[in-house]
Amino acid sequence: MADIGNIVILTGAGVSAESGVRTFRDNGGLWEDHRIEDVATPEGFARDPALVHRFYDARRAALREVTPNAAHKALARLEREWPGQVLLVTQNVDDLHERAGSTNLIHMHGELKSAWCRACDARMKWDEDLGDHPACRACTMAGTLRPDIVWFGEMPYRMDEIYAALAACDRFVSIGTSGAVYPAAGFVRQAREMGAQTLEINMEPSEGSLWFHDARHGAAGELVPAWVDEILATEQRR
Ligand code: APR
Numbered sequence: 033m034a035d036i037g038n039i040v041i042l043t044g045a046g047v048s049a050e051s052g053v054r055t056f057r058d059n060g061g062l063w064e065d066h067r068i069e070d071v072a073t074p075e076g077f078a079r080d081p082a083l084v085h086r087f088y089d090a091r092r093a094a095l096r097e098v099t100p101n102a103a104h105k106a107l108a109r110l111e112r113e114w115p116g117q118v119l120l121v122t123q124n125v126d127d128l129h130e131r132a133g134s135t136n137l138i139h140m141h142g143e144l145k146s147a148w149c150r151a152c153d154a155r156m157k158w159d160e161d162l163g164d165h166p167a168c169r170a171c172t173m174a175g176t177l178r179p180d181i182v183w184f185g186e187m188p189y190r191m192d193e194i195y196a197a198l199a200a201c202d203r204f205v206s207i208g209t210s211g212a213v214y215p216a217a218g219f220v221r222q223a224r225e226m227g228a229q230t231l232e233i234n235m236e237p238s239e240g241s242l243w244f245h246d247a248r249h250g251a252a253g254e255l256v257p258a259w260v261d262e263i264l265a266t267e268q269r270r
Contacts (some may be wrong), residue, residue: 037202046208050253085163088179092139100132108133140188146180211238
């Protein structure tokens with residue numbers, strides 16, 4: 033494998049855990065004491081929009097209390113210093129990667145700080161509550177905004193770009209994800225079939241751990257900066 037090349041990095045909830053954002057699958061199938069089907073499906077939203085808005089309004093407000101950790105910062109440094117392309121694909125809906133400085137970033141499951149108008153289809157940056165029926169900034173209708181989050185049963189964003197990047201990458205690294213949710217859980221096989229070296233960094237072996245060439249298990253806040261130091265040092269020796 034060439035030392036310089038394109039890198040695709042997939043991140044999940046584990047990369048934000050040390051910032052104080054809770055992961056999904058560590059609590060008996062409950063997210064902050066709610067059932068997944070109640071707060072993360074279009075059907076749940078149709079049944080009880082007020083509950084779903086309260087849930088995401090609280091998650092959005094909680095972002096003000098957290099800051100990027102050493103893993104987010106190391107990935108931003110890698111994007112700045114690596115001579116090839118670095119694409120970060122995150123399943124996370126927090127904004128910690130961008131606050132750490134990453135710019136080539138795809139939020140495949142949407143963003144807490146974005147709202148989507150079901151009347152005019154516009155998406156807009158949003159930092160306030162959605163539960164009090166604010167008006168859409170594009171079409172001015174009230175009560176039509178929903179969290180811009182990809183719920184179960186919905187199509188993740190920018191999949192064409194992601195698959196093209198996986199086909200063209202030399203390294204694929206998965207960080208802090210349980211490998212339980214597709215299509216993200218299948219990225220390692222896509223990248224590997226197209227010739228990429230693959231590495232997993234996670235607290236424990238993920239559900240797809242056997243698909244990776246290499247795995248490092250432990251805290252992302254320690255292992256990610258160490259890995260970034262390592263590959264940047266390899267590049268500098270060339
Ligand atoms: N460092 C590294 N890994 C960690 C850390 C840490 N400090 N803390 C936890 N982890 C690992 C856990 O061991 C677990 O394997 O991160 C993983 C988090 O897994 P999940 O909670 O399942 O989160 P994720 O994989 O991002 O979930 C995927 O599922 O619910 C949907 O849309 C939601 O984007 C989410 C998707």
